[in-house]
Amino acid sequence: MTEVKAELVGNVWKVKTQAGAQVAEEDELLILESMKMEIPVTAPRAGTVKEVRVKEGEVVKEGQVLVVLE
Amino acid sequence: MTDDFEAQVGELRARRKKHLAMGGVDKIAKQHERGKQTVRERIDLLFDPGTFVELGLLAKDREGSDNAPADGVVTGHGEVDGRQVWVIAYDFTVMAGSMGAVGEQFKTARVRELALRYRKPIVWLLDSAGARIQEAAGSTFAGTGWLFADQVVMSGVIPQVAAMLGPCAAGTAYIPGLADFVPMVKGTSSMALGGARLVKAATGEDVTDHEMGGSQVHCYESGVGDNEVENDEDCIATVRRFLSYLPSSNTETPPHVDTGDPVDRAVEGLDKIVPVNPRAAYDVRKVIKAVFDSGSWFEVKPTWAKNIVIGLARAGGHSVGVVANQPMQKGGVLDSDAADKAARFIRMCDAFNVPLVYLMDVPGFMVGSQVEKEGIIRHGAKMLYATSEATVPKVTVIMRKAYGAGYYVMCGKGYQPDAIVAWPFAEISVMGPEGAVNIIFNKQVEASDNPEATRAQLVETIRAQITPYLAAGWAMIDDVIDPAETRRVIVKAIEQARDKKIDRPWRKHGNIPV
Structure with missing residues (x-):
């Protein structure tokens, strides 16, 4: 199981995956918005999305778990 | 007398042979089992063939015992791409490469003395258990x-x-701590500062040397290591590559290498790499590879x-150091670690x-309570x-x-660049248009019947003012260029500044924030 965490504080601009989806390494899981930049969050490895823990528009903290892969 | 002469030389040969055999066959086999090369194999890789000159081969430990050939450290000089480089290479097959009195007080000190006397680089090949405690435990x-x-x-x-x-291990970790470049072999x-056994004794923490201080820690989390490499061969090839960009000392300029890549080459494909939308991410390393001499990029x-x-x-x-914001990571925002690294x-x-x-594309320094606690002001400084200072x-x-301030630290006009140019879609401003509208026109937006439309209109008004043409109109920047011209502009600027001389007021040294 791999937890994909926010690298910096920001808000969730677009969620681009869902539970059950198969992802390859480097696939975009969601896009954060911070410092007026769109910051893609990508899969650190291939796997299945077990859980998406955030919703669009939600503010996230640095280190907060966004997506869980298995 | 002939017999005596030969016998004497014969004894020298025997002594040399014994010391060249390092810690012996078993210890060498063990070194190889660990996936490591021996100190002499490494030295062969480091230097151009046949150029190594060893000093102190016949050294022993301070007791003069037969157990410590060369006192566990091989020292001398050789050539890297035809230039003299000095080496201090610890031999793990001899008393675990531990640092003994003879090695430290005479052998490595000699290398430091001579390398500095001749103004030549030093390479440490580190594979050492640290200080030889049996020699060092005492006042x-x-x-x-x-x-x-x-x-x-x-x-x-x-x-x-x-x-x-x-x-x-231990205090010797300050050798890499003070060095200019620190490649680390993955796994070995x-x-x-304290090895695993010392940590256990001092704090009770149970941790291995690898868990505590392997490349997965220092090249990813702490920033003490520079480049993680796969094995000894890669590591030493990386050292040679690093040195190729640098002069032998601060009294020389770096070697010029004819790479065959034309100075006037138009940079193709930037339109496919860099989105004009300033919010969108891309990999700046693709820009670097396209702009600089083909095959010359060496990331640190x-x-x-x-x-x-x-x-x-x-x-x-011309050898150059590249500092580039990376929009693909954290939007290219500057934080404490990024500022330290740069x-x-x-x-x-x-x-x-x-x-x-x-190469500037920076949304600014990270803001907020988290980074203030980290001391981002002192790191950014x-x-x-x-x-x-450069x-x-x-x-x-x-x-x-x-x-x-992102514009400042990326060598804005106030920091005396020899050339400062912008691409046509550059945005230069104290902050992004959205932030500016929120601060400057907050009341106007709130009072509007249609706040979102008013906000969008004001954003566009400000966006029109932050194009590079206002700054170019003031001649605050030297030019606005077609991105395809970037390579030629950079080379010409470096050549323009070749005879640069800057005099500053005398001082002992400045007081850099640390």
């Missing part, structure tokens, strides 16, 4: 430690490389503080006469300081965003 410890003071004296005078090929190398610290990219490259054959690299380039090229040729290319 004669009082007489040790000057190796670090020597390193500090040599800092910025000769390049210092600490190649991590095995453990580097480690460094820590690629796996730590990835929101800024640093490394060495060639522009028209500042140290900028100072190294400046010390060794390597011109600096800044290091980058300000380093860029400001007197090598400096070239600034504003690719897209140039916001706030």
